[in-house]
Amino acid sequence: MEHKRYIVHIDLDSFFVSVERKFDPSLIGKPVLIGGSADRGVVASCSYEARKFGIHSAMPMRTAMRLCPHAIIVRGSHGKYSEASAQVTKIIADTVPAFQKTSVDEFYIDLTGMDRFYDCYQFATDLRHKIIRETGLPISFGMSSNKTVSKMATNEAKPNGQLFVQHGREKEFMAPLPINKIPMLGEKTCQKLYQYGIEKIRDLQRADLRFLQTVFGQAGRAIWEKANGIDYGDIVPQSDRKSISTENTFGNDVADHKTLESVLVSMTEELAFKLRKENMLASCLAIKVRYANFETHTLQEKIALTSADHILIPGIKNLLKRAWNRHRPVRLIGVRLSQLCQGNYQINLFEDNEEKIRLYRALDKINFRYGDKTVCRAAGMEIGTRNFNPFMK
Known part of the structure; x- marks a missing residue:
């Protein structure tokens, strides 16, 4: 006999705003916008008070400020959000048999089979209260027989609520x-x-x-x-692929910063596109530098979950500065993106602006249709004139 499925979707309400309010309680009850600059940035997240004015995430910040001139803009900090997300992830990981993290603030949990021992709705309720108690963050969940209906149930339960759509009541x-x-x-x-x-x-x-x-x-x-409430999608606990990487061995040792940076940009762009193609996000960035005498240095850095070039590329350039001794020629250079999990590219990134969001969608659309690297950044193109292939394995 097949078990009834019990799928829980958990979402931290206005996550970035909630984290900021923990650090600054004066923001509670006020219209708060998290995101980039007021002129060209976009809203990464906004409080429910701001939403009443018609503001939503991905809206240009200047439009949001027109709708609600007294809104408070907070630049935000990836570090705070990554830490809060890790705290919630640990509580979930320590409590449930299987879960899938799909973004910094969103999880699916599979409680199928546990109904023999527990009331699944009570189990999910207890978990929600535990997260609220231990993190101080508001959280909502929906539970049903599948991922689609559970996510919709969460959206109906918000803010700070919960909803169980019973089996057979999905439609x-x-x-x-x-x-x-x-x-x-x-x-x-x-x-x-x-x-x-x-x-x-x-x-x-x-x-x-x-x-x-x-x-x-x-x-x-x-x-x-x-x-019709039909969704056979499974919970994918984590990627079989823990990391993706690429490296390039130069025909002649290279000591030119611009050349090394161009290769890195191209490699990082290629890996980021693969992540987006496979609906993956990375939370660790690493660089490998091998000198002419085969001495090898690696350096890595934790980052907020992302698949966005404009976060990964500056991160890699920064690692190059820190890892490479400028006086020594490089024989091999490599990039690795690791600690992968399932999830879509999200707009709630502070570095985003309208042009970048449109550009990503256009680039990916063309590359999905006509093959990898049909279009790429000029910085990644420069290397083509130097007769080496950055994607040689």
Whole structure:
């Protein structure tokens, strides 16, 4: 007999804002924006008080300030958030049999089979209270038979709440909600569905599968399944791949900083693209430098979970400065991204601005379609004129 599945989705509410409020309680109850500069930055995270003004993450900061001129902008610190995330991760890891961390503030937990020994909803409730007690951070969870419905349940339970969608009640729970509440249903897809008068999930549940396949091709079935609360996706505890790396051995030893940096940019860009392609994030960055006499130095640095070039590339350049003795020619150079976990590239990065977000989406779209490295940064291109391949294994 097959076990009923019990999947819990946990999300730390307005995570960056909540962490900042722990350090500065005067921010409690006020509209707070975390993110980049007021002129070109984007909102990484915002408090519920700010959301009432129509502000949301990824919105240009200047738009947000127009909507709420008295909002407080906080630059934020990756270190604080990584530490808080690690604290929550440890509590979860010490308590549950299997979990998947999909971002700095989001987790899926598989309690399937535990219903023989525990009330799974009570178990999840106790875990939530333990996290709140030990970290002081507000947290919400949803529980159901699958990942899609649990994530939607969390969103309905926020802020600082919990919701169990019982087995067999998935369609009923989803029916009155707008279609844009379905995770991974993009704006374009929703716009297309609106044209056919499909606005609520119940409309989508009633839609004919063949109609959806005609309009959306292969994606039609996935849309229909999600709308009907069907999701067979498993919890992936961690990547089989703990790291990805690449290195280059030079034909002639190199002592030119610009050359070494260009190779590193190209290699880091390649690895970051692979991460995004496989829906992975890295939290450790390392560089390897081998000199002419085969003496080898490695240096690594913990970073916030990311797959973003514009965080990884400056990190690698910084490691090069620290690891390389400028007077010594280099025989081999390498980059490794490690401590990987499943998760999508997130916009909530302080270094992001509107142009960068659009650029990533465009670059990845082209590279997915036409193959790796169809387009890349000029800094990575320069090496092509020097007759060596940075991706030689």
